[in-house]
Amino acid sequence: MTVTTEQEPMAKATITTPADRDFRIERIFNAPRERVWQAMTDPELVAEWWGRGNKLMIERLEVKRGGHWRFVEHGPEGVHGFEGRFREVTPPERVVQTFEWDGMPAYVIINTTTLEDLGDGRTRLVTTSLFHTTEERDGFLQSGVERGMNESYAALDRVLAKMG
């Protein structure tokens, strides 16, 4: 399955399902790798884009091996908590962390994100999300997460442009 969403000619998010319990997102950002890393790890910057325009409380963001993170998004549809823990942090290129939504507690996704320096001032982000079961993966993909992800990345585009 391949779902491609056009954002603008340069920035497309591509979601694929390479195996039976994972999915893979690829997205190019018009900013150097160090800037993308900073926007993904600095709490004040994360608060500007992760919630897609909704108010986001960064309760914890300990970007190091074993560190915890917890965000609470206050949107028109209600309050949603998200949390997890860092398995691996290698600035500015790779982070492995768990992801859990309060609405489905103890259903844990392993997100592996790599940032590739494209050498022309742009950065390719690739995230692979691994689930415990195929059913959890399929349920997640059908929950409208793709739209939310694209909204977050569009907001991240704006934050990166402002930082430049």
Place this chain on the structure above:
Amino acid sequence: MTVTTEQEPMAKATITTPADRDFRIERIFNAPRERVWQAMTDPELVAEWWGRGNKLMIERLEVKRGGHWRFVEHGPEGVHGFEGRFREVTPPERVVQTFEWDGMPAYVIINTTTLEDLGDGRTRLVTTSLFHTTEERDGFLQSGVERGMNESYAALDRVLAKMG
């Protein structure tokens, strides 16, 4: 693979690997189900057996859907933290929760435990542990966890006898 460890005629712990990413433990306790449930969920009682004789700090034990737990064991080999979250809590028969050791942060096991009332004052505990990968399952089984588990269950036997 089947590994059987004799404790005493009545109480054997059996570990099997039903599929490629899980293992299953079965153990009979000489106590009624409600008592076993209490010993597994009351912080003061858990502190008496979970650490196998080592000092155990119960930092959190919120036995409800979405609740968190965190234990810190102070043993001769050092200090080890363990934590997780509850997916499902159905007293006195079933609990589903995540399990994570600080030494391997963000490697998450899903433990499903059922307590079966055997009708003769005894209780059968069955725990199935699901891992994200086969390698994680195999590494866990080779880490000496079986001995630790049997020590915990033997300590639980003693707590249950004292409660009776």
